[in-house]
Amino acid sequence: MSESTIAPQHAQPPSGPPQPGDLNDHLIANDFWTDQMLAEAGIPIIDVPFVTFGGGIGSFVTVDYLRICGVPTSAIRVLTPLKTPWESYEYLTTVSQVPRTERLRSDSASTPDNIWGFPSYAFREGPKQWWNVFLEPIFTRYYTPKAGHAFISMEKEMHRIRYPEMVVHGQVRMVRRRVGGGYFTILTPPEGAAATRRIAYRSQWVHVAVGYPGLKFLPDLQKYRQEYNDFAKVVNAYEPHEHLYETAYKRPVTILIRGGGIVASRVLQRIIDDRDQRGLQTQIVHLFRGYVDKAHGPSIFKRRRGADGWAYQGFNYPKSVWGGQLKQQVRKSHGEERAKLYKEMGGTNTPLRNDWLEQLDRGRREGWYRVMIGQIDNMRPVGNLVEVAVSSDQGPQLGTFDFVLDCTGLEADIREHRVLADLLDHSGAGRNPVGRLDIGTNFELLGTQNGGKIYASGSATLGGPFPGVDTFFGLQIAAQEIADDLIKQGFAKKLGPGRSTGQWWKWVRNRQI
Structure with missing residues (x-):
């Protein structure tokens, strides 16, 4: 991704009398x-x-x-x-x-510093990674460079x-x-x-x-903030939220995580790493809006692996969008046909990575990582906690959490x-x-x-x-x-x-x- 701004920018009217260099009404109105x-x-x-x-x-x-x-x-x-x-x-x-x-979620040859793509990141990193690229994705996971x-x-x-x-x-x-x-x-x-x-x-x-x-904030998050002016206990993962982890260092906390993409998997790994390394007692409830338990897609040629709520894909898009059949299909398409292709290749997904898969398996077995399927209906503060009402696959649910961490969409x-x-x-x-x-x-x-x-x-x-x-x-x-x-x-x-x-x-x- 390429960023220069991450917050909405709205025009601000100039304060005070006009000054040299001000945009006047005549300029603003004319094309x-x-x-x-x-x-x-x-x-x-x-x-x-x-x-x-x-x-x-x-x-x-x-x-x-x-x-x-x-x-x-x-x-x-x-x-x-x-x-x-x-x-x-x-x-x-x-x-x-x-x-x-x-590591980022990027291909070895995707090198913004080198228009030729060679030597790639993997080549520069050393012989061990050469073999990784040679054997991927059949015998090893995809190589990705460190940030x-x-x-x-x-x-x-x-x-x-x-x-x-x-x-x-x-x-x-x-x-x-x-x-x-x-x-x-x-x-x-x-x-x-x-x-x-x-x-x-x-x-x-x-x-x-x-x-x-x-940033794209879901309506329930915006509503909670507008009503209760609380920006600390209900946060978006793309906002600074280090205070969440620091609180977990000091006392046991229960965190509700929402989302099923790469950010959700990275946040979970951070929480569980802290839990393992520091001996914490953090409890995690993971809310999926849609639960993926098997491979899925519009056809046998356009399928994405899935299990335990996650849709798995090595990179943000199928690799053929950068130079294969899918790139040509999109390039030749127009209007609704193109919108359909984007819908087919879209959807939240995350790469398969052995370390956090093992962590989640262990969390399910030991009971400190629990999964729920549904959507949030309402949130309100109750003392130092947040009460969350959820319409779930098991009927209406009501729970209290120290933090709600929203890991859903980035773009407004x-x-x-x-x-x-x-x-x-x-x-x-x-x-x-x-x-x-x-x-x-x-x-x-x-x-x-x-x-x-x-x-x-x-x-x-x-x-x-x-x-x-x-x-x-x-x-x-x-x-x-x-x-x-x-x-x-x-x-x-x-x-x-x-x-x-x-x-x-x-x-x-x-x-x-």
Whole structure:
């Protein structure tokens, strides 16, 4: 996945009298802007051919491709509030219990620091992992890299391509089409960093890589928080929740966990690791909305393993979405047909990992891990506990818990992000069959062409002609398609065999470009 923001962004009206650089009503209401309109508002204009904003891993891999294809740093600007491209992603992995020492859910050759995919993460890690990749998935589980390995590798590549030279810190407010061609991308710089409140970047190409539009809180969680203003006992796994584990260190607690995906399995492993290593008495009740007890799928060729409530799959998507039959099926499909394909390959799932499977088996035998199937009807505080009413497979249930930890969906609607909402309202962008941004096979944001192009990659484009967009490899494929399209327009040099080989040797020797 590629992150630059994890919380919904809503437009805030300016406080006090208008100041130089403020967005006035005339600008906000118009879909097309002239240079004169910005001059009258006191917003300075900076020219640069290519602008990418978000600044997460999606921006990083796209810039990496363009730099390798010969685009100078002066022709690219990365507009971002992030200190590093992996900052937001690392936050999400850390709070969802995948710190740097643990393994991600990513393929060995999905290498954001290396567009060639060789040497892969497994190759770099050593001979033991070479055998793992050779024997997977029949004789061994899939290899996945450690989070820290990915971040350290990206940091090395960041300096090699001189990425910091292209970064401008701030928050992008909107993108509007320019009369005469191209686009204006409006940046709000950090307070005190510029003479005006806004800066306009005038460019021919724009790349949107804002990551997840926001956290998706289920209605019962939102209702509980609104009524009782309690953000400590009922939490989402993508929020900081270390206090939960720290409380369990001090006294026995009972935790209700909801969800059946990778985050739920990682949270369970953290709780049970603490239980084993510290001799804790933590009790776990695991609530599944749907219970999977066998292999399932629409046909014998599209089946996913399952048992004990979990649906098992090595990676976020079937491997054929990155280069096999399923990729071609989706690419050729349209409308309802494509939506159906996405529904078939979707659904919550988690990889098979022997360590936590053994833990859950032991928990079931010893009685401190119990499973319930159903949905939460209501929650309310009772003293220092949370009373939870559940409609379950065994009828209505009522229980009290020290904590409720929600490990369900991460993504809110794209309109929860103010820039994406503005693109839908003012830049000609539309939605695809599953409700995200509608892109073409070259990752161009359809409907926005204006003497230049707006591209988009990452989670906001899920549902387009290429599945797996919110994965490392998906971001690399998007970057390759965007770079190829820009090469056709004369912005970058073709990455033929000679140039590719030469650039790979520079990568191997860590030669700055």
